[in-house]
Amino acid sequence: MNPWFGRSIATHAPGESVLPDSKNDAGKHTPDTRGASQTSSPVHGIFISLAALLSGSAIMIIELTGARLLAPWFGNSLYTWTGLIGVVLISISCGYYLGGLLADKRPRPIVLAHILATSAALTCIIPLLYPSLEKVFADWDIIRGPVILSSLLFALPACCLATIIPFSIRLMSLRTADRKIGLSSGYIGMFGTLGSVAGTFATGFVLVPNLELRSIFLLTAAALGALALMGYALHSSASRSGRALGLILLFAWLLPSAGILLSNRPAVPGLLLDTYSFYHRIRVIEENADKDVQRTLYLDSTIEGAQYRDSDAFPLHYQNYWRLAEVFCPDLQSAAFLGGGAFSMPQALSRRFPAASVDVAEIDPEVIEVGRQFFKLDDYPRVNAVPQDARRFLRMGGKKYDFIFGDAYSGPLHIPAHMVTAEFFEVVKAQLKADGLYVMNIVSPIAGEHAGIFETIANTLSSVFPHTYIFQTDPDPSTLQNIILMASNEPRDIIRAITLNLTDTTLAKLLNTYVETESLTFARDDVLTDEANPIDYLVSKSLR
Secondary structure (H helix, E strand, O other), X not given: OOOOOOOOOOOOOXXXXXXXXXXXXXXXXXXXXXXXXXXXXXXXXXXXXXXXHHHHHHHHHHHHHHHHHHHHHHOOOHHHHHHHHHHHHHHHHHHHHHHHHHXXXXXXXXXXXXXXXXXXXXXXXXXXXXXXXXXXXXXXXXXXXXXHHXXXXXXXXXXXXXXXXXXXXXXXXXXXXXXXXXXXHHHHHHHHHHXXXXXXHHHHHHHHHHOOHHHHHHHHHHHHHHHHHHHHHHOOOOOHHHHHHHHHHHHHHHHHHHHHHHOOOOOOOOEXXXXXXXXXXXXXXXXXXXXXXXXXXXXXXXXXXXXXXXXXXXXXXXXXXXXXXXXXXXXXXXXXXXOOXXXXXXXXXXXXXXXXXXXXXXXXXXXXXXXXXXXXXXXXXXXXXXXXOHHHHHHHHOXXXXXXXXOOOEOOOEOOHHHOOHHHHHHHHHOEXXXXXXEXXXXXXXXXXXXXXXXXXXXXXXXHOOEEEEEEOOOOOOOOEEEEEEEEOOOOOHHHHHHHOOOOHHHHHHXXXXXXXXXXXXXXXXXXXXXXXXXXXXXXXXXO
């Protein structure tokens, strides 16, 4: 017979007192074991097991959903994950300790119901609180910001949920008169871990792609509250004070939930889309600009591209640099763009070279769908958008290109580490034709103490390609700006290109942003590799 779901075993010898105030021969208090008499039915064992399962699941749901909540403010960087995971682990450690203390003092099933109701209330507070904190923390740097905001939003819920595990172990152990403490620990630990696995998969594959963040928190709180109600129903014989506390905790859960459900988020002028994908928070905002209508794509908090409704001009200056292909690849037959954005550059290239095949590697399938719905992607049959990581796309594609444009970097907040290493640039070089051209866009100062991103990536690119060229979009070299790096196997005569294109005002302006490398003094000479890659540190230093 299962020792937990069967009949409970006596927890004390005949005549032994189990009152918390009784004393043994040495004058010490005996443990309070009255909880054992309150967990005699199999349903009580199921309740305790479900509490452990839901504890592990809720912690992972809060943590993974919390990462999506922080990303619009601080980016999806190593520092964001480090701050969030560190805060949650500290909270879990505190919860384990507090749960152990509570389990020794009052090992009662009704207390477990109280913990579940408190966890539900604290989880409800997250979506109620974080909109008001956005203005306060939006400008914090990407190292301190995630730590402090995670502490404010997630520390208490994670701590409260973690107390459930040691408390459940104690209750399970009491069901066997503490004769199977080790097995009770393993049993509850198993349920807690299975819950963590279920919460991880559910968040990544189901909840985040299909629900708003606040709905995920409310759904998690509802599950915790429902299990708390089960606990109260099982222990309806609890004292008057216990029932009163239960009612207070349930109201503390229900009231914020009702407030969130009834509240409306403030309307954003021109907002056409606001959704979450597996990778990003995606927003499309439409506004009047320059006698036209401009649509702008935001991924998390970063502008990733923009497009006019009627004009073929570019709202963002750096988008014009696709025209380097027009200058240096006049017979272009194939091109690839790494990162889709608003798909304006591949569309422009397709208009200029209508017979060319244009591939776009965009890791987020939802961004491709947004391109079809809001950014005219379906109007360009020669533009082939592929939902795949850019490095994997190049490595697996086996296709040679005349021109590759790297734009898979989320503004100044996040640079994918695997796409700025020497090994990555070797992959790019292998997929270029002998006279092909690689162009990439990064955001960094070009000089000064915060130019580490630019200097390190430029050094790395130069270690792979024999010829590299730099274009700066802002005259002030210390300003955070778009920097265009161009690389090739064959030399390019920039000065001659400027002379030949004087009549094309836009193109002449682009080429005149060329910077002679001899005029730059690099403070860093290191090269990024897959093994040694401090790009997140360089990003944080630049932003700070």
